[in-house]
């Protein structure tokens with residue numbers, strides 16, 4: 001019996017051929033493949049614009065920087081997320097205000113009102129593990145207070161909220177193509193999707209040295225461009241995304257059927273179409289269970305073991321942050337089980353057998 005990995009990158013001969021084609025083309029940066037990938041991503045997400053960049057972090061940095069935040073501005077964000085979610089907020093000059101999550105592991109909209117203050121300018125919900133956050137509840141608070149909503153969709157490419165793809169509901173959405181993600185490009189990569197013409201143009205300019213045209217630099221920007229080889233790979237992978245996401249849901253359904261009553265399972269809202277970037281369960285015997293799985297050649301992960309409001313980089317900047325009870329309790333209990341778009345259902349059963357033999 002082979003080992004069962006936590007995740008697996010999608011790769012096929014079409015991708016290999018597409019990459020080989022670009023190698024021969026002689027054009028490697030922001031060319032035809034990038035333009036086509038941007039158009040196809042916009043059509044898929046349902047936004048007017050997509051701007052590719054070298055990662056989610058880069059894309060979000062460019063976006064927030066183009067919005068010219070002021071020192072002391074506050075952005076509401078969950079603490080229970082990947083650390084990068086917080087970085088562009090701080091780099092852009094704002095302060096993250098951490099709010100707890102509900103049982104979906106996404107921002108709890110019931111806690112937002114109390115977190116809004118006179119300096120709050122926006123909310124950044126995270127569609128964590130591929131579960132859409134409660135965008136209705138979040139937008140309602142945002143609209144009441146005149147705040148923007150920018151969605152962290154890094155883990156949720158293809159997920160939908162009331163039938164609308166995540167990333168198309170707020171002012172903008174940011175996506176990641178990091179190799180473990182649902183849509184991958186053989187390396188780092190990311191993009192923002194938005195309907196806002198001005199923002200898209202500003203991000204496009206900043207990612208390429210603030211260029212308005214070849215020799216006119218209207219802003220002081222960066223080199224955070226995207227590559228043709230990766231765009232060609234991503235275009236093929238995008239055509240398979242729905243199929244791979246549907247398979248992830250099938251894997252999740254199998255886990256649900258087998259593990260009900262043994263562990264706390266992911267909570268699905270009726271309005272949500274999740275894409276199970278990760279399949280996260282909760283058990284007080286988390287560490288022992290992870291060791292048991294490892295002994296049987298089954299990988300697992302913890303996303304994330306340290307909450308961001310307790311990370312040294314954050315407490316050094318903002319001492320005395322308030323406690324977040326769910327986040328702090330759950331970081332010790334969560335365990336990510338193997339899942340990917342091509343996982344054999346027999347392997348899902350092997351994981352379930354191992355969990356059952358340990359907790360059953």
Ligand SMILES: Cc1ncc(COP(=O)(O)O)c(C=O)c1O
Nearest residue numbers: 055056057082084085154176178
């Ligand atoms: C929720 C979330 N936000 C942001 C990021 C950052 O993405 P990238 O690695 O493309 O910068 C990640 C990936 O680690 C993520 O999972």
